[in-house]
Amino acid sequence: MEAGAPIGASPPSAAIVTSGLTKRFRGGQVAVDALDLTVPRGSVFGFLGPNGSGKTTTIRMLLGLVAPTEGECSLLGLSRAEALPRVGALVEGPAFYPYLSGEANLRRFDAADPTAPAGTARQRIGQALDRVGLSAAAGKRYRNYSLGMRQRLAIAAALLGPRELLILDEPTNGLDPQGTREVRALVKEIAAAGTTVFVSSHLLAEVEQMCTHAAIMRTGQLVAQGTMASLSGGRATRVRIDTPDAAEAARVLTGLGLADVRVGDDVSATLEGHAPEKVNAALVGEGVAVRGFAVVRPSLEDVFVGLTGEGFDVDG
Numbered sequence: 001m002e003a004g005a006p007i008g009a010s011p012p013s014a015a016i017v018t019s020g021l022t023k024r025f026r027g028g029q030v031a032v033d034a035l036d037l038t039v040p041r042g043s044v045f046g047f048l049g050p051n052g053s054g055k056t057t058t059i060r061m062l063l064g065l066v067a068p069t070e071g072e073c074s075l076l077g078l079s080r081a082e083a084l085p086r087v088g089a090l091v092e093g094p095a096f097y098p099y100l101s102g103e104a105n106l107r108r109f110d111a112a113d114p115t116a117p118a119g120t121a122r123q124r125i126g127q128a129l130d131r132v133g134l135s136a137a138a139g140k141r142y143r144n145y146s147l148g149m150r151q152r153l154a155i156a157a158a159l160l161g162p163r164e165l166l167i168l169d170e171p172t173n174g175l176d177p178q179g180t181r182e183v184r185a186l187v188k189e190i191a192a193a194g195t196t197v198f199v200s201s202h203l204l205a206e207v208e209q210m211c212t213h214a215a216i217m218r219t220g221q222l223v224a225q226g227t228m229a230s231l232s233g234g235r236a237t238r239v240r241i242d243t244p245d246a247a248e249a250a251r252v253l254t255g256l257g258l259a260d261v262r263v264g265d266d267v268s269a270t271l272e273g274h275a276p277e278k279v280n281a282a283l284v285g286e287g288v289a290v291r292g293f294a295v296v297r298p299s300l301e302d303v304f305v306g307l308t309g310e311g312f313d314v315d316g
């Protein structure tokens, strides 16, 4: 696990690099504090932090919507002017007209973009609707869309034109469970088709489900970043056994060489590289009645709590 990316390094494979990126608001509040972030191309990168930890401010700096107080950021290794046409973004949902159809709303959006050639508008809009799965509902009025459809249309607006990078600020915020599922599935599809996705969230579980990489923010500072595996790699995978024969189970686990054997409501230990199926077979072979057997991988929440000594204010 790395606490920060090397400053100044800008590998060609990075979709986003920030170096010392800082925003101090008038009044002195530091919303983002010397952020060094490296987002690899091809990743679904979860930008995770409790409310108020500086995620939106960072995204606004990336997009040039607010100027950094100090530091730098680059998108796709290009100048901002070159990069922005290749970057789709959803920050504060776009305002759609309720009485217009999804397609007509996208037409208005597309027409407002001076870099989008008018001759190919129909094709662009069709493709964007197709990518978010709204082709069949293209003619339906926006006000009759479900919450999930509304958010998918907002993502379609960010996908007008070929995008190498998609930046989404809390795209599931305010959605119902069905809409949340739709948006999470869509993010995965977009990434599978080759677009790097940078997605902010205050929900640990969401980032765990959706992302290949994550950065964890706390009060404007980067706590950790890396692949999901590297983030949780510092903490061991445990087995958890539900059994009435706790003492015997603990003895077998210790005999196998598992470490940190604990007996409580259940019996648990760190796997230390043992295959779980072999551990289970050994327990059963020794006559332990195994009612339940679980392999517990460390969650991002464990990582966050381990690093900061704090929990999240909101959990998914």
Ligand SMILES: Nc1ncnc2c1ncn2[C@@H]1O[C@H](COP(=O)(O)OP(=O)(O)OP(=O)(O)O)[C@@H](O)[C@H]1O
Binding pocket: 025, 026, 029, 030, 031, 049, 050, 051, 052, 053, 054, 055, 056, 057, 058, 170, 202
């Ligand atoms: N324009 C501003 N002026 C002063 N302070 C601001 C401004 N915008 C944000 N802040 C403060 O900066 C801090 C970081 O806010 P930011 O919106 O970036 O966090 P966030 O992680 O995106 O949280 P949320 O999910 O609640 O938007 C907060 O304490 C916020 O109050």
